[in-house]
Amino acid sequence: MSSGTDQKVTIADIFGSMESRVNPDGVKGVTCNCGYKITGEGGGEYTVTVKDGDVKVLEGIHSPDVTTTASAENWINITLGKLDATTAFTSGMIKIDGDMGVMGKAAMFFQKYRPPAPEVTIQDIFGSMESRVNPEGVKGVTCKCGYDITGDGGGQYTVSVDDGNVKVLEGIHEPDVTTTSNAQNWIDITLGKLDATTAFTSGMIKIEGDMGVLGKAAMFFKKYIPPGGEIEEQEELLMLPKVISVPQKFNTGPKMGKFLKGLIDKKLYANKCPECKRLQIPPREVCAECIVRADEFVEVGPDGIIQVLDITFFASPDPLTGESRETPYVSAHILLDGCKGHETLWHELNPANIKTAKKGDRVRPVWNENRTGSVSDILYYELIE
């Protein structure tokens, strides 16, 4: 399609579309003339006149308060946001003569310029197919795929593949499978804006015949690039996933050490404050209330009752891995036999007990086969039926 190749960003289009892009708030109460000398190929001279909010774009330079000189290429890049105007100015790519204060306001005069969208037609999609054949995809394949594209701009086509040889014919010719879609949906699918599977399952496209053939058809052609749309092609950006590994040592200290070592023998130790007599589990070096050393150990549990239940349905992702653990899971404060009040041990409850578990239920630990002196020596607590 020849007309499509003209769909590029031009200086004429940028200035020509300005009056339709006026930002009423930006020009409110402003009166000034801004001249633009756009040099080089495709350039031109324009004056944007603002008279108390009324905007006209004239060709030529007409008594400007400030004049901007830039090459067509740089001005297009600034308009598209690919080149920063301040950088362009400070690096000498654009020149500004006159009242700089006016220029500051001018940045607010217009809404963002959007380049004319390349015109995509069904004719162009099918017409360009033979030039987009993916040799790997059609290797050894023989089939005929019919396409009935309905609605405005539609048409009927048959893609005929004969042992890797691809012809696109107008009309439907003895297809193995026929796809029916309206023109807009087919364009969206081709451009990747609409997912083909979604379109099929939601009934936006209909497929009759051998579905297996269609699975192969997805590989027949290389990506369709709209006329003049080459710049839209995605650039490859590199990203390396890495893992820093930091060796660490955790020193248990005597109190936590006693507790963790006890788990190896399926024993649970709390320590007792010599003053207030309360228990701490896991034990700490000192009583957190009385701030005195608490050296006496008491064996408690291992069974107990549920004091508090906390069911998590939406786990926060682990910041280290970005992955969330399986949900729902239950964390519980368990009052072990021999403990009272708030002297609870925090652990997890068997997820199978979620539905029935409640405060006050008796639970017992399920021990890990291989115990190493870690909190995971208890897999979790479970309800005693």
Added chain:
Amino acid sequence: MDSNNDSFVVDGKLALPYQYFAGRTGSRFIIAIRDEKKIKGLECKKCNKVYVPPRATCEHCFCDIKDNWVDLDSTGTVTGFTVVRYEEPHHPVKAPFIQALVKLEGADTPFVHIVQGVPVDEMKTGLKVKAVFAEETTTTIMDISHFEPA
């Protein structure tokens, strides 16, 4: 009172996953090495300097040079080096090896890579070297396998 006999040490490992983004400029640099076997730099026409590895902004005049790509020779001169003598799992090659700053012909800045084919004790700055491109690419700077005496 208990002795400290119950204390023990738990060995652990903290894993910190992260993602390194090469950015537009870095990506094009690596992709050119991978696909074209070509080392490219960015030129500041104002300062008349060519940067390798490329940077989008000239470090002297701060102007935007991100589109001024130039092709460079794959030969250059060693401007400095060190001999790495210890083993680390993340080293790309076995120690001892030479890590050198190589300033390519036509470039104004050197960049770090590995020099092979010279005995460690005969290595000297000023050595002329050329890039050897990796046969198996990994889309990293190691798509230049190493430099060797030119």
